[in-house]
Amino acid sequence: MFNAHSIRAVRRHTGYRVMSKAQSKVMMSGTDVQAMRAELQALAGRPEDAPWGLAGRFYTDPAFFEEECNGPLADGWYCLARADELPHAGDFLTLELMGEPLILVRDDTRIRALSNVCRHRGMPLVQGQGNSSRFVCPYHAWTYGTDGALMRAARMKNADFDAASCRLPEFETAERFGFVYVSLAANPPDLDAALTGLGDLISPYAPEAYRIVHAATEVWQTNWKCLVENFMEGYHLSVVHPETLHGYTPTGLSRKGPNGPGFTSYFANYPRDIPSRGMGAPGLDDDARHRSTLFAVFPAQVASIAASLLVSLSLFPQGPGAVRVRWTMSVHGDDLDDETIAARIALWEEVNREDREKLEAMQQALNSVHATGGPLAGDDYEGTVRDFQTWLAGQI
Numbered sequence: 001m002f003n004a005h006s007i008r009a010v011r012r013h014t015g016y017r018v019m020s021k022a023q024s025k026v027m028m029s030g031t032d033v034q035a036m037r038a039e040l041q042a043l044a045g046r047p048e049d050a051p052w053g054l055a056g057r058f059y060t061d062p063a064f065f066e067e068e069c070n071g072p073l074a075d076g077w078y079c080l081a082r083a084d085e086l087p088h089a090g091d092f093l094t095l096e097l098m099g100e101p102l103i104l105v106r107d108d109t110r111i112r113a114l115s116n117v118c119r120h121r122g123m124p125l126v127q128g129q130g131n132s133s134r135f136v137c138p139y140h141a142w143t144y145g146t147d148g149a150l151m152r153a154a155r156m157k158n159a160d161f162d163a164a165s166c167r168l169p170e171f172e173t174a175e176r177f178g179f180v181y182v183s184l185a186a187n188p189p190d191l192d193a194a195l196t197g198l199g200d201l202i203s204p205y206a207p208e209a210y211r212i213v214h215a216a217t218e219v220w221q222t223n224w225k226c227l228v229e230n231f232m233e234g235y236h237l238s239v240v241h242p243e244t245l246h247g248y249t250p251t252g253l254s255r256k257g258p259n260g261p262g263f264t265s266y267f268a269n270y271p272r273d274i275p276s277r278g279m280g281a282p283g284l285d286d287d288a289r290h291r292s293t294l295f296a297v298f299p300a301q302v303a304s305i306a307a308s309l310l311v312s313l314s315l316f317p318q319g320p321g322a323v324r325v326r327w328t329m330s331v332h333g334d335d336l337d338d339e340t341i342a343a344r345i346a347l348w349e350e351v352n353r354e355d356r357e358k359l360e361a362m363q364q365a366l367n368s369v370h371a372t373g374g375p376l377a378g379d380d381y382e383g384t385v386r387d388f389q390t391w392l393a394g395q396i
């Protein structure tokens with residue numbers, strides 16, 4: 001994809017002279033994943049006052065995407081739902097995570113993530129969302145409890161089969177802040193260690209008390225990292241969202257928030273002369289009532305929490321150029337009436353549309369040899385992009 005000529009051309013056209021000889025040598029080897037790894041490490045190691053974005057092929061190259069699938073995307077914790085989407089025993093919803101069909105189900109004790117693949121010959125057991133005390137396979141009627149144990153396999157006589165010990169594979173789950181996280185890894189990384197510091201940041205909002213009012217799924221034709229970066233930087237707010245967000249969260253008031261081993265954050269502050277939007281949790285301080293706190297839990301959750309509103313996007317990478325987005329909106333107590341909630345949903349639909357339009361256009365351009373990556377703005381505007389880059393470099 002790249003050669004010495006095109007690198008020189010890039011430099012001529014862009015005026016960028018930020019790469020060392022070693023780095024440009026790395027670029028010349030094109031899609032070699034080994035070289036891209038080294039380039040990522042070099043970028044993450046740049047001085048704090050000179051951050052630089054990833055080149056386009058980090059977002060478009062199938063080989064690099066495969067590398068991610070075998071690394072951070074394979075082992076990570078994914079936010080799949082809000083816990084109050086499954087309030088009663090037997091409530092379930094189905095989804096696919098990194099190619100694995102899953103049933104997220106509340107049994108008598110907790111929410112479990114079960115494989116949605118029948119242990120007989122592999123039929124998906126259930127689709128969509130609902131409530132059931134058992135899952136009956138639509139093919140030969142093997143029946144499983146909500147804990148995944150096989151309850152019945154009619155007419156099955158086989159000397160090598162032990163029905164009593166047969167159960168659906170189960171994946172690790174964890175509930176934090178009212179979100180349900182799932183990891184496909186046999187030995188998942190320590191979620192609490194990854195989130196060290198996030199609790200201090202968002203616990204004052206009492207996030208587990210928010211109640212869900214909306215969920216929707218759509219597919220965006222963009223790389224999953226572009227969506228993380230876009231959601232997590234305030235630099236674009238006033239440009240991309242002049243009507244929808246600028247009045248409340250102008251770029252100029254964006255401030256970097258804390259980051260930790262597996263998360264980053266920033267504050268989208270409201271101008272002081274506009275009223276706060278709901279009181280939120282008791283004890284929430286005035287500053288917190290006058291801003292939205294945006295945070296990312298790597299690899300694939302981005303969210304915005306404010307006094308009365310919580311919006312979270314769960315990302316399900318589908319390939320280098322596509323990501324399924326499941327987004328939810330939750331509200332705090334009775335702060336907002338139905339009409340206001342409907343207006344907030346409509347607003348976020350529009351905000352998502354504005355972001356999606358930009359990201360889908362950018363995804364095309366990132367295929368260009370001239371998509372070499374560019375300088376990132378300071379901490380308050382794109383410091384979170386640098387945090388994400390640093391995290392990714394640590395994973396790959």
Ligand code: FES
Pocket residue numbers: 118119120121122123137138139140141142
């Ligand atoms: S595939 Fe499920 S019972 Fe046969």
Ligand SMILES: [Fe+2]
Pocket residue numbers: 230231236237240241351355
């Ligand atoms: Fe945006």
